[in-house]
Amino acid sequence: MTTNGHFAAVGDKPTADNFGHGIQVIDEDKSFSTHLNEYLRETHVAEAGFDYHLISVFGSQSTGKSTLLNNLFGTEFSVMSESERRQTTKGIWMSKNKKGADSMAKNILVMDVEGTDGRERGEDQDFERKSALFALATSEVLIVNIWEHQVGLYQGANMGLLKTVFEVNLQLFLKDRQSTPRSLLFFVIRDFIGNTPLSNLRNTLVQDLTKIWSSISKPAGLENATIDDYFDFAFAALPHKILQPDKFVTEVDTLGRRFIAGHRSTTDQEFVGGVFLPEYHRRIPADGFSVYAEGVWDQIVNNKDLDLPTQQExxxxxxxxxxxxxxxxxxxxxxxxxxxxxxxxxxxxxxxxxxxxxxxxxxxxxxxxxxxxxxxxxxxxxxxxxxxxxxxxxxxxxxxxxxxxxxxxxxxxxxxxxxxxxxxxxxxxxxxxxxxxxxxxxxxxxxxxxxxxxxxxxxxxxxxxxxxxFKPQYVLFEKELDEVSAKLRKEEMRRLATRVERWVKSRLGDAVGLEFNKLGSGRAGGGAPEESSTGSSGASSSEKDLWDRIWKVFVGVVEEAQDRFTDRAKSFDASEAEVQVGLWRLRRKSWVALREKIDEEVMEGNILLKLRENFEDKFRYDEAGVPRIWRPSDDIEGIYTRARESTLTLIPLLARFRLAATIAPPDLPVWIGNQPAGAEPEDEDDLTPIGGVDEEEGKSLEEEMTVLSESKRQDLVIRFKKTADGVYVEAKRGALGGITQ
Ligand code: GDP
Ligand code: MG
CATH class of the missing domain: 1.20.58 (Methane Monooxygenase Hydroxylase; Chain G, domain 1)
Structure with missing residues (x-):
């Protein structure tokens, strides 16, 4: 077979067909294939991890290397035609093992390194060196293909090649002293006749190798390195393929069985199992092999120091x-x-x-x-x-x-x-x-x-x-819920406050109204003994303590309201501070409500009516509460004057909120109390300022307690007098009329 037609060459887009015959990894121009990874995927080696093996073959030109590989691994590397005898294409070829599924290791990749014959083609020594370096950097096993008659010919072509291999190997491991992976040099002796036992050939080869090793100059630091530090050796012999074809096939078959996993026996350092020892493996995952190999080749081609650890990194x-x-x-x-x-x-x-x-x-x-x-x-x-x-x-x-x-x-x-x-x-x-x-x-x-x-x-x-x-987020969330709860509780407090305030207003409306209504009766107190002298020109004692009674009622109502508020607020876990703010607000609002109620009572029409009723009571009824029938002989004028004066004394009394005992206003600031410490600005938002309590408002307690201003008072006096005069004139007319009638 002379054609390369079924191989994927470096530049070829691989197809299932040309992949079937392997791939040209490196061509004669030293270019690296762009399709190696595709090939490895196509052949399912890429997914094998470390479970794959790499073998390269070395040897002089036309020594039957490709023939050996094809027979051993079922590959289809090109073989020089018997009749034409021309050199096959240079480069490095790769194919996956197609043989011995049961008798050989899985995923064996074989590299056929072409044109390695430096002695005969001096100009190609560069390529030989480079391909040797590449093969050593990647392969676990290097098959050295050699004729039996070449064994012992120390100057032979193969020996030059081995010298190169040893030199580049030292160069490699100069950079990689930690891992120092070993390789197996597997000598396959061809056209083995059998006159000289294999063990003899083997000894000769080992001697030659040692000689070569000692002849190469070793880099500093590796002067004392021995060949065994880097290489293991294995040997096999094959009969002449053409003269003994059947035997050749059987022997190749036997040889193939050695390509399985193996290990070194601990006692005699001999191999147990096959040639693939774990220590030969380069530990490049199969899915990274193409990238690695390309990087290695790139370094080699550009004559850079090949540093495998760096390449691996x-x-x-x-x-x-x-x-x-x-x-x-x-x-x-x-x-x-x-x-x-x-x-x-x-x-x-x-x-x-x-x-x-x-x-x-x-x-x-x-x-x-x-x-x-x-x-x-x-x-x-x-x-x-x-x-x-x-x-x-x-x-x-x-x-x-x-x-x-x-x-x-x-x-x-x-x-x-x-x-x-x-x-x-x-x-x-x-x-x-x-x-x-x-x-x-x-x-x-x-x-x-x-x-x-x-x-x-x-x-x-x-x-x-x-x-x-997410504990912190949970804690934060709980904190926010507590803040929202506090806000909602505050709203609930406000709703409660509004309800209680409404209750206070309604209670005050009734109670204070009642007190003022009593003014309408000049005999307020229901004819108590001291009131018997209508003539006394002063307000009755029950009139005098009007404000005491109002204050008392007020304080009582608010106290009850405060109790209600506190009970309810406590029931929804309001804090003491919140309750205190609520009560403080309640007292203030209640006072304002009281003030409003009082203002309503002393509105011009209302108070004038009360004064008139008060006066009429005193004027029209006698001490026993019996209506007077005026006679001309009666001292109408005297009774009128006393009644009028008595009612008039109510006006200054009404004008100021004063307690009888102290003749002073109640101590409103103390009763309301200071703003509680826990109050927040919005707690004051809707509060009406109170004189004497809110000092900065510029209104004094005296002003707060002033129910009727001076001018209102005078005006009221005048109006009341007019009203009283009217009543008097009427009475007078009545008395006179009584006579004329
Ligand atoms: P390569 O250049 O080393 O790959 O050698 P090839 O496999 O192309 O073979 C070169 C020549 O050697 C071909 O003509 C083969 O027929 C011949 N050949 C192959 N195997 C043997 C063998 O075992 N003994 C001999 N004497 N010739 C062989
Ligand atoms: Mg070949």
Whole structure:
């Protein structure tokens, strides 16, 4: 077979057909194939991890190397035609083993290194060196193909080649002293006749190799290195293929069985099992082999010092990045739509709580990291660890944002639903007659809301991931619920205050009205003995202590109101400070209500009517409360004057809120008390200033207690006198009329 037609050459786009025959990894122009990885995928080696092997073959031109490989591994490397005898294409070819599925290791990749014959083609020594270096950097086993008659010919072509191999090997391991992977030099002696036993040939070869080794100049630091530090040796002999074809086939078959995993026996250092010892493996994951091999070749071609550890690190970086990107694809597919939903919610100001986010997030995270770990874990430990942390960082940054946004949504929604629920329950309670326990409502709703927040937060937790502990967010949420509760309780307090104030107003309306109505009767107090002398020109004692009675009623009503307020406020867990503020407000508002009621009572028409009634009572009725029938002989004028003067004394009395005992206003500032320490600015918002209490208002207590201004008083006196005069004239006329009648 002379044609390369079925091989994928370096530039060829591989097809299933040309892949079937292997691939040209490096061509005669020293270019590296762009399709090696495709080939490895096509042949399913790429997914094998470390479970693959690499073998290269060396030897002089036309010594039957390709023939050997094709027979051994079922490959189809080109073989020089018997008749044409022209050189086959130069380069490095690779094919996967197609033979011995049961009797050989899996995934054996074979490299056929062409044109390695430096002695005869001096100009190609460069290529020979480079391909040797490449083969050594990648292969576990180097098959050295040699004719039996060449054994012992120390100056032979093969020996020059081996010298090159040893030199480049030393060059390689100068840079890689930690791992120093070993290789197996597997000598296959061809056209073996059998006159000289293989063991003899073997001894001769080992002697020659030792000689070669000692002849090469060793780099500094490796002067004392021995050949056994780097190489193991194995030997096999094959009969002449053309003269003994049947035997050739059987022997090749036997040889093929040695390509299985093996290990070194601990006692005699002999191989047990096959030729693939773990220590030969270069530990390049199969899915990274093409990148690695290309990097190595690039260094070799450009005459750079080949530094395998660095190459492995570069490979790890490249592959880890690639694997990371691949792992993120599925993560993105799941997470991106969720991120968009949240972004939409934020843009529209809506609280978005995505269902099942914790499960989805944790699963996506685990799947992504596991995919990375499974594929990238075979690469350089340091790089892998760093890249794993990077990937974790990327994934977690995304999830963190998502989770925090989720909890912000849950927080917002929770506060809203809590407020709604409490408000609704209060409303229901009010409709049902106001007999509801605010504190209980708050407690129940808070527990409910907290529980659902907790469920949400715990749903996001990933046990081994510290940042998914959302305790701080929970604490913050609870704090906000407490703040909202406080606000709602304050509103509830205001509602309670309004109810109590309304009650105070209504009670004061009745009670104070009653006191003023008593003024309408000049005999207020129901004819008590001391009032018998209508003639006394002064207000009766019951009139004199009008303000005492009003104050007493007022204080009594407010006290009762305060008790009601305190009881109820305590029932919904209001704080002592809040209660104190409420009471303080209540006292102030009650006073203002009283003041308003008094003002209403002393409104011009009202008070004039009362004064007139008071006067008429005194004028028209005698001491026994019997209406007088005026006779001309009566001292109408005297009775009139006394009654009028008596009523007039009420005006200064009414003009000022004064207590009889002290002839001074009640100590309103003390009664109202100082603003409690816990009060907040808004507690004063709707309060009417009170003279003498709110000092900065510029109104004194005296002014606060002034019921009738001086001018009003005078005006009232004049009007009252006119009214009284009218009554007198009427009486006088009545008396005279009585006579004329
Ligand atoms: P390569 O250049 O080393 O790959 O050698 P090839 O496999 O192309 O074979 C070169 C020549 O050697 C071909 O003409 C083969 O027929 C011949 N050949 C192959 N195997 C043997 C063998 O075992 N003994 C001998 N004497 N010739 C062989
Ligand atoms: Mg060949």
């Amino acid at each position: 570069l490979l790890a970086q490249f592959r880890c990045d690639e694997i990371s990107r691949e792992a993120l694809v599925a993560f993105d597919e799941t997470i991106l739509p969720l991120e968009e939903q949240q972004a939409d919610g934020v843009r529209l100001g809506r609280a978005v709580v995505l269902a099942g986010l914790g499960v989805t997030g944790a699963a996506s995270r685990a799947a992504c990291l596991e995919q990375f770990q499974a594929q990238a874990g075979r690469y350089h430990k340091g790089v892998y660890t760093r890249k794993l942390a990077e990937l974790e960082g990327k994934v977690d940054t995304r999830l963190k944002a998502l989770y925090q946004s989720q909890l912000a949504g849950a927080h917002k929604a929770g506060v809203a639903s809590f407020t709604e629920a409490v408000t609704a329950a209060v409303k229901t309670g009010q409709k049902a007659g106001g007999n509801y326990e605010f504190a209980d409502i708050v407690e129940t709703e808070k527990a409910k809301t907290l529980e659902s927040f907790k469920t949400e937060a715990q749903g996001l937790a990933i046990p081994e991931v510290a940042w998914t502990n």
